[in-house]
Amino acid sequence: MILKVINKFVFAISCVLLSASVFGQQFSITGKIYDQANQPIAYANIVLLKTQDSTFVTGTTSNDFGEYTTNEIASGSYILKASFIGFEDFLQQVSLENDIEFETIVLKEAVESLSEVEIIYKKPTLKKEADRLVFNVENTALIEGTILQVIKSTPGVFILDSGIIIKGSEPTVYINNRKVQLTSDELVQLLESSSANNIKSIEVITNPPARYDAESGVVLNIIMSKNLITGYRGSVFTNYTQGVFPRYNTGTSHFFKNKKVSFNLNYSYTNDKINRNGVNVINYLDNNDAIEEIWKSDINRNIWSETHNLNFNFDYFINDKNTLSLSSSMLYLPYFKNRDSNNTIIIDDNSGFLSRFKANGLSRGNKYNIGFDLDFVHQLKKGQLLLNTHYTTYNYETTQNVFSDFFDQNNAFESASAFNTNANQDTKIFTSKIDYSLPINDTSNLETGVKYSNIKTNSDIAQFDVDINTGNEQINLQNTDAFNYEEKVFAAYSNYGLGTDKWSLSLGLRLEQTNIKGISGTNNIINTQNYLEWFPNASLQYNISDRFNVYTNYKRSIARPDYTYLNPFQFFLNEFAVVVGNPNLTPVFKDRFVIGSTLFKFFTIEAYYQNFDGNISEFPIQNNDTNIISYTPVNLDKTIDFGFDFEVYFNVTKDWSLYFGNSFYNIEEETNFGEGFIKQSQWSNYSALQNNFTFLKDKSLNVNLTVYWAGKNLQGLAISEDRLVSYLSLSKTILEKKGVISLLVSDLFNTQEFRASNRYLNQFNTRTIDADNRYIKLGFRYKFGNTKLKTNEHIKEQEELKRLREKDN
Template identity: 35%
Template sequence: MRRDLITTLLLLFTTSLAFSQDFTITGLIMDSEEQPVVLANIILLTNTGDFIKGTVTDDKGFYMFKSVTEGEYSIAASYIENTVESPVFKLTKDMKMPTLRLNNAQLLDEVVVTHQKPKIEHLADRHIFNIENTALAEGDIWDVLKRTPGVMVMNNKLYINGSSKVNIMINGKRINLPEEDIINLLTGNSASNVESIEVITSPPAKYSAEGGLVLDIKMKKNLVSGYNGAVFNRYTQGVLPKHTIGMDHFFKGRKIDFSTNYSFSHNRNWARYTDITSFFEDGQESEQWTAEQKSVTKEKKHNLNVFLDIQLDEKNTLSVTSNGSFTPNRARRFSSQTAIEDLDGELTAQLQGLNTLDNDMFNSANYIDWVHKINDKGATLSTNAHFTYYDNKREQVITNDIVQGASVYTSENTLEVSSDQIINLYSLQTDLTYPFNDHTTLETGLRLATINSEAGIEQIGFDTAVEGVQPTEFGVFNYDEQIYAGYISLNNNWENWKMNVGLRGEYTDSKGELNTGVNTTTRSYFNVFPSLSVSYTIDKNAFYLKSFRRITRPRYGDINPFQFYYSANSIEEGNPELKPAYSDYLQLDYVYDKTYKLVLFASKKSNEQSQQVFQDNTANILRTQYINLETNYYYGLDASISKNLTSYWNLFFLISHYYDKDSFRDPGTGLIVENDIWTTHTRATNSFTLLSDKSLYADLTFTHFTPRISGNAKFESFSKLGLAFRKTLWNKAASLSLAVEDIFNNGNYNSTRNYLDQRNSISTRWENRLFVFGFRYKFGNTKIRDNYKRKNTDEGKRL
């Protein structure tokens, strides 16, 4: 062990190479008439039936697997409904397999899946949540994330290990969209195309240092040559109905893999809010404002995803990926009734407001990847080019009427707002992967990213005599940013030890400028970001150590210096002075028998960006704005179990107990305020596989939170219970799903801010209790699915 460690350190300064011994497997697939079978599916399996890699035969029935390490394997071949499998063999040199023959006169049974991936897999830097063969596979991707172990969704925000700074990736490609649009993208995509969710709790140096932890959504690929597809329909009933239809198409040839997914959603969403604020005058409470608000949103959105892989030759692969979302004529109606009372509870005034917001949103993320295989030992050179285009146009009309009484703090207004934000993101990255020997692989790369955001606004009808209202009548805010990055990391794999150690450096140059010349903000800074993941396994015991440093740069929409109005007395505004935030994280895991897990974690953050609500006691306005917290300390303990209790019952149970402390500067007084609490999070997911043919799946999920904090707010406890069923039909060609979300409707979020001269609360009531019905039908060549793991039977080895 010590010698290997010394060797690893020396490899940081040398390029001497010693390659591992890999072998090649070749063979032929013929039919019963001794004719070659073209485009037969060939799968390389371990001696326990686990999938290693796949390929297809050429026009002579020939197949080849390269770079296969020494071990015991078997070969499975299939064409349409015919399947044949070789006996298990031991690979110690290059091997030519005996010819396998597919019987074209007799249709053999479909390959039966008898061994599935565990629901939870623990790796040194991540855990993997496999959703195949669960009832969750028939929902949308956003619903699956809500149930993914280690992930929390609160107020439509994702949290991992208590951090809301989460990067969303699809097949390793980051989705560079605002949070709301990411939700739109994920709710429009069926989870049936997802193989697994990877929760990367210790991002390697290869990943951008931007943001917090990483969620990588791994989509299925197609191993079956030829064509197959599916159509699906999902109906959701809450207070208002929601409906999604879509289709999937997959094609695999000798050198081309192509898939596309399209969905159309017609959604109507409903929410109610109650804001209660005690405003102060001369340090004493003077009035209480109670606002009852209702939001109804109607939208029709289109989602389109395209994946194309082209095998140019044996050493070069070209991939094209495009994810797009278009939501035209999205309409939101936000009505409010506000009662103003004095200290004796006497009604002094009533306000009535209506906010109508219509917007068109379009975003498209496009990637081109080229991978060059340097040699047969696993060395590769890859290049990725990326372009994202985002456009959000908004037209808003706000009316505010004094229904009863009068108030010196407001007036009757009709406000008209037109705004548009266009964001262009470009990036270019190249990566080198180079194995030094059996134990150590070097990864290094460079990345260039450039961002341009142009936000324009026009606002008319404001009564500028009202103190605290400072609208930009006409303005354009331009933000430009360039990021230059480089990294180096070593992946080490010994018999019991695994270690990834890396270092990433990033230089950032940014400029934000308002055309009125009021504010120009420029920043240039360089930082290094170390990362370390270590695992040690012995017998049934596994130990993990994870440590990393991250940066969170301001989101483009959060730095726009404009005021957007919910009502005449409730404002959301940008903050061009937002600073980048930094976080340092340390975690220690112990896992026994891949089933029982204990985690100790600690985090320190500086300048964390957090959306906060503050009351302006001079203007009687609630202001919502992103600010930089001073510090955040977060540490605690997780205990979990992921276990098959019976042959049909899988249990995941988690209890997390942690301390959270936020320090922030009150904008009114400039004083530092601290907010802290101990919080307990409990989650239990029961997954069942029922009926003799294992065609009925059920998932029961319970989530509970005790009170928690976020910046200046304290949130009350809440809980949710959900139940989902999925039944496969017609030899698994079709499936029906039924689910009930938040059965007892206890998942609402209530928050309070009580400190200094702040006394306000917000009660949120969303459509939490949802009834979901879905249907999916698959067609085409679907007999063998990608990424299935299966176990060989003794009878099957005798074919």
């Protein structure tokens, strides 16, 4: 039955692809671009934009004689834009029904003399649509920093605990619609080391269309500009950070483009030492749920690491309608070390001392995460065909040594124990997809495609008990295992979009067949899951006027269990704390409904409701008999989240833009652990204030101040306390805009400590985490090469012509 459904769906898509290629005519536009002195302008930008929304259709650059040609353009209404730095833009509407030889375009020189022209920075702009927010930063001062700095300035996007947060959850991150296969920490390191020079916009997609994976609840899509300018530019940078310990990173970025190729490369090296403190309090209970013992643990962790990050993108323009691209993100940690110190005091319910122990752990290891994407884009007579293949290889190896001392009621040494653990994980990810987009007419389009993904991971763990007196090791078979996991997903989708002056509509449907198999060798546990699911999405917006619209959207999505969660291993942190996997986890299904309105183009109000079926959370589960606490992922039976969001973004003055967001929401969680039914509910609030300032006459000083308040809320049956997150960043261009110095101050008020507590059934524990997130960072970036990339080619040509004329005279 499943195969029949898939075959019918794929057959329908194939029919669309075949039929689309046989209808519709395409035309060309040719012309010349000159300046007011009747000299040809080489390397000028000529782009064609859609009339209804000014989105990019195609583009080219003029040759040495000022001539340009764009081919294979579908009939329709467009805006032709010609531009060159130092000249005023030329815009003209074009109705294309046949080949056009355009009249010669004469660009007027701007007020500044050509020899002194610099890039003129614009203000960032924000566009709110029914399913997304688009933050346009091209040619703004923000692109002088890193991609992470641009993301920090994006309204509604925050960096919290080394991760990106949007509306309280981590988004799936894409770069030019390519999914980034990195962990949160790895992703932040990548974005922090990558230059923002080529960023066009940041899309915060809260209701992703069907072309995105069904797992993509919220998408952060980083759009790089289609740079049509030839030449080379590069930069070097270095950052010094002072937290509890000093840390630093340094790197370089390079960009090159000519008529046939475009190449961008970023590399960075990071050396870190990070501190983390924590306090855990576990109230172990008797059979009457009265406190019998209180275990208070003071935990300190120091983490050393060296990281190499390399990412690149290479485009080869085969001809006007075919482009081949190769991109990669590589992360390599040749060295990392964790040193854990745990001092636990055990008292009775009257605070009487019972005993204590201390456990010291040392972990060493290395890992790499290397991914490649190969893309082929073909412009059809009508529409576009994209073929993508992705491959990631991930490897992680670690060794752990734990030594514990135990003291009796008189605080006298009683005994000692030690164990060693070796753990390894090797993961391979392969995906391949075909996407086809078809512009039906000037106002509507169709997207359809298929995708296959395969994930294989092999893990093993071996624990050895150590004889304190002799140092001999003996394998602990109970805590030794091997786990092999494979996940296959077959997907097909179709999405229809409509955009007019009054209405915008997006309707999509995605079908995904998932096959999972996990095998635990030692325990002989086999976990198989096979399911076929449909994931519809819909967005509708009605523009009542230029200043007022209403919209609604719906999406169903999935969150599959992390394959490390499905791993049944027991990884002991010390004798009384263990991380345990759960091979019985099932996927989470989420339904989200939104209705909202935008007023005066800058104020948005939304009401939302979302239901999670089987939401996964990692719980600290205390065993009151063995005094062992296990950190275990569990499916909750039901989670409901509903509330109201208010957002405003506007320019207070020409040099000050402000974003304010406020959300009031309620979370309800309920489940049955087999020992009783649990239901908890909590109203909460989060508020965010982002300010971007530009100072000085030349706009060379930029300041960002962000404050984020997270009120008491419910997460995995735990109550998390209030937190205030804050950071201040400054950047100043120097050395004739070739250099940028920056300063970042994080956690201005020392209020980012995380505190959470569990109190239900026979569970009674709290934990506090003080991460190393209060720091000062100083940075410097220097640009070299063709730093005035958009003007130098023209200047060079004019100077060469001048020298020839002087020689002739």
